[in-house]
Amino acid sequence: MAQEIRIGCWAGAWGDSSAYARQLVERGDLDYLIADHLAEVTMALLARRRTRDAGGGYVPDVVESLGPLLGRIRDQGLRLITNGGGLDPHGCAAALRAAAARAGVDLRIAVVMGDDLLDQADDLRADPRIAAALPPRPLTLNAYLGARPICVALDGGADVVVTGRCADSALALGALMHEFGWDDQAYDLLSAGSLVGHILECGTQCTGGLFTDWETVPGWDDMGAPIAVCREDGTAVITKAPGTGGLVSVGTVAEQIVYEIGDPGAYVLPDVVCDWRAVRLEQHGPDRVAVRGARGHPPTTAYKASATYRDGHRLVGTAMVGGLDAGAKARRAGHAILARAGRLAGAAGHRPFTHTSVEVIGAGDTYGRGRRNDAAREVVLKVAARHPDAAALAVLAREVAPAALAMAPGITGMFGGRARPAPAIGVASALVAKDRVRVRVHLDDEVREVAIAPGRACAPAASPPLDGSGRECGDRRGEPVPLSRIAHARSGDKGNDANIGVIARLPEYLPAIREQVTAERVREFFEHHLEGDVTAWELPGLYAVNFLLTDVLGGAGGTTSLRYDPQGKAYASMLLELPVTVPSALLDLDRPAPGGAV
Incomplete structure (x- = not known):
């Protein structure tokens, strides 16, 4: 059994830089290379992409970035885990096999299946709670699977594991369960492994990317992708490849830990309910941060399942406005554009826009009315609307550019050309009982059923919130x-x-x-x-x-x-x-x- 293993994450989103994959392969000294390409918005984008291209259900970055590196990956004995299979894990695996064949590399590629529940949508609606949460005609419906099927694939000898929708942190946790033999009841260890996965999952967000003290972070042009050095007891050290830019500090890692977790004492994942309130960080030298203190509780009996669905159309048009009182000029122009387009669309037989938005970026609109600056001298005007019918939004699209001739002085720079209506893809979520989801691993010519721990029926106890009354306490002098x-x-x-x-x-x-x-x-x-x-x-x-x-x-x-x-x-x-x-x-x-x- 390994004493410690090194896991590096080369992608924190669809569209992340391909440079990180090469950096980690060449300089990371890794055992595992993982990539988290999916988010709720990503599933919506893949759904929209698949409506235009039946083969467009997986993230192309997986093959484009890893293809040129497969020979070196094989020589190093690196194992790959990615959720870039998206809506089409088999399609992603097939593309990887083709890339491996071109490189003369033999790889055993496993595919985790079972997250796609679209064919079961009608049956699932027999549960009134699910019926109330799901849209009537979803484009996609996918459960967030956990780490156990990834572990099963690795136990079976897979060099590469391709999944569809799973919990982001499960990519690292699956490798840790395989390497250290953690079972499904080792809740503190599962929480610790999930914490490692959570820190890694957004790539360079934990190595100085987006850091509050951005001016202290060197080497943005060659940011170091994150590496976790993990031990059997659940402790880990977060670091990056030597000689790369970025920063691994208590602050950069702490910022990633609090990212999108909601209740930190009851962060619900498929394999474990995590309690990270007692997690401690310690700087162990330059670009090395030790992590410890995660606690865990039994998981729930349900998977979160997310659906995407068509939700009409939207249009966003932008223009630069400059000169004196640019903020005030832009705001008046934006409302005038919407008023005229709404009138013209109504005359053409369309119903009113369902939602509209005017934001003047640079004049404080995102901060709220009380913090606006109408005297700002250069701003970007954004005019947007939604409507069930793209034809109604096409009227608005035609009316953005004419503002440069008919309204305020200083309107220029229609960003990205003339705006066009685009489908709006909504996201909805429901809880689906784990025993309704059949999880499988496809490896070679074999399909392996994966037994999933049933979990505990009662809901996890929420952490006590801080008093939100707004009462000020203590010494206010200072x-x-x-x-x-x-x-x-x-x-x-x-x-x-x-x-x-x-x-x-x-x-x-x-x-x-x-x-x-x-x-x-x-x-x-x-x-x-x-x-x-x-x-x-x-x-x-x-x-x-x-x-x-x-x-x-x-x-x-x-x-x-x-x-x-x-x-x-x-x-x-x-x-x-x-x-x-x-x-x-x-x-x-x-x-x-x-x-x-x-």
Whole structure:
């Protein structure tokens, strides 16, 4: 049994740089190379792609990036795991086999099947809860499978494992279960392995990408892809290949841990319910961060299943506006364009637009009405709308460019040419009992049924949230500073919800964050977008607070929202402007090295 194994992740999304695959193969000294290509929005994009091309259901990056490296991968004995199979794992595997044949390389490629539930959609609707959650005619319906089938494929001798939809973290956890023999009841270990997978899954997001202290991160042109050095006891060290850019610090890793997890004490995955509130990080020298402290509980009896569906059409048109009072000019132009297009579309027999949006980027519109700057001198005007009929949006498309002749001075630069209507693909989710999902591994000419641990029927206990009343406590004397002075943060999306993790730069700053950066203040900060509520939880091990904002992104997934930031990626950077009051004596403490001193 291996004492430790090295797992590197070369892709954190569809479209990630192919340079990371070569970097890790040439300089990573790895045992496993994984790639996480899927997200909810990715499944929607693949669904739209497959409507135009029946063979377009998998992520082409898998073959394009790995094809030239297959000879070297085979020589090193590297094993590959990817969820780039998307909606067509067999198609992805076939393309990889063809690439291997061209390279003169013999690879045993396993395919994990069972996540595609589209053929069962009608039967599943017999459950009223599923029927209420699913659209009537889904384009796709896929369960988030876990790590056990990946482990089974590796146990069978696969060199490459291609999956469809699975939990992102399962890619690494499957390798760890295979290497260390972890069973389905080793919940603390499964949680620790899932934590490793979660840190790796977004690629360079844990090695300095998107880091709050971006100015401290060297070598953006050659960012180091992440590597986890993992041990049988569940502990790990996060690092990167030598001689690469980027930064692996307590801060960069902590930001990735809080990314999109919701309740940190009950983060539900297919194999385990994770409790990461006591996770601790320790800097072990340059670009080496040790991770420990994950705890786990039995999984649930259900898989999350996500469906994509046609949700009409949308159109987004943009133009630059410059000069005096550009913000005010652009905003008036945007509303005028929508008014005229709506009138003309109505005259042509169309119903009103179902949703419209005007945002003036550069004039503070994404921050809300109270923080606008109409005097901004150069902005981008965005005009957008949704409608069931693409023909109604075609009327709007024709009316964006004429604004440069008929409205405010300084309108120029129609970005990307004239806007065109595009299908809007929505995302919906439901819980499907695991015993309704038949999981299989195809390897060589054999199909192996995979036994999945049944889980525990009762729902996982939610962590107690922090008080969101907004009451200010303690000594308020001190110096007003932006939150960025005492914290760093990361944000992301889950469907129509957004997650913002705020991490104290020093443990001494956590009380000020807990007392002043409350759920109520976060709610007020994003009230111009928020349709749901805000819940906050503490992660004492990371000196962090995690916020979940529900119904805040303006749509059923990033491919239906009309927002310029449909996935809440800028929310953390915006929240870091929130003013807080900190005792001067604390501000006089030595500023920590990048990433804090967790």
